[in-house]
Amino acid sequence: MRFLAIALMFLVLVSCNETLLEKPENLIPQEKMVEILQDLAIVNAAKTTNLEVLRENGIEPMDYIFQKYDIDSLQFVESDRYYASLPVEYEEIYKKVETNLEKKSKELEEQKKLNDSIRVAKEKLEREKAKAKKAKDTLQ
Numbered sequence: 001m002r003f004l005a006i007a008l009m010f011l012v013l014v015s016c017n018e019t020l021l022e023k024p025e026n027l028i029p030q031e032k033m034v035e036i037l038q039d040l041a042i043v044n045a046a047k048t049t050n051l052e053v054l055r056e057n058g059i060e061p062m063d064y065i066f067q068k069y070d071i072d073s074l075q076f077v078e079s080d081r082y083y084a085s086l087p088v089e090y091e092e093i094y095k096k097v098e099t100n101l102e103k104k105s106k107e108l109e110e111q112k113k114l115n116d117s118i119r120v121a122k123e124k125l126e127r128e129k130a131k132a133k134k135a136k137d138t139l140q
C-alpha cells in the first residue's frame with residue numbers, strides 16, 4: 001500500500017512537470033507580454049467607453065497593439081497559449097498587469113486631483129481679479 005502511494009505521488013509530480021505545449025520559436029518575452037496585455041486592457045476599456053472616438057480616428061485596437069509591439073496575431077496567440085499552459089507563469093504575468101494598471105490608475109487620479117486644484121486656484125484668481133476690477137471701476 002505504501003509503495004502504491006509513493007508511486008502515485010511520483011506520477012503526479014512527473015505529470016505536473018510535463019510541458020503541455022512546446023515553446024514557440026517566436027515566443028514573446030514575459031515582460032513584453034505584460035506590456036502588451038496591459039495596453040490591451042486599456043484599449044479594450046477605451047473601446048467600451050469611447051468606441052466612436054476610435055472609429056473617427058480610424059484606430060483598430062488590435063492592429064494598434066500589433067504595430068506598437070511589432071508582433072502579429074499568430075505570434076500573440078501562440079505566446080498566450082504557451083504561457084496559459086504554464087499556470088504559475090501565466091498567473092505571474094497577469095498579477096504584473098494588474099499591479100501596473102492599479103499603479104497607472106493611482107497616478108491618473110493624482111494627476112486629476114492636481115489639475116482640479118490648479119483649475120480651482122485659477123478660477124479663484126480670476127474671480128478676485130474681476131472683483132478688484134469692479135471695485136476699481138466703482139471708485140472711479
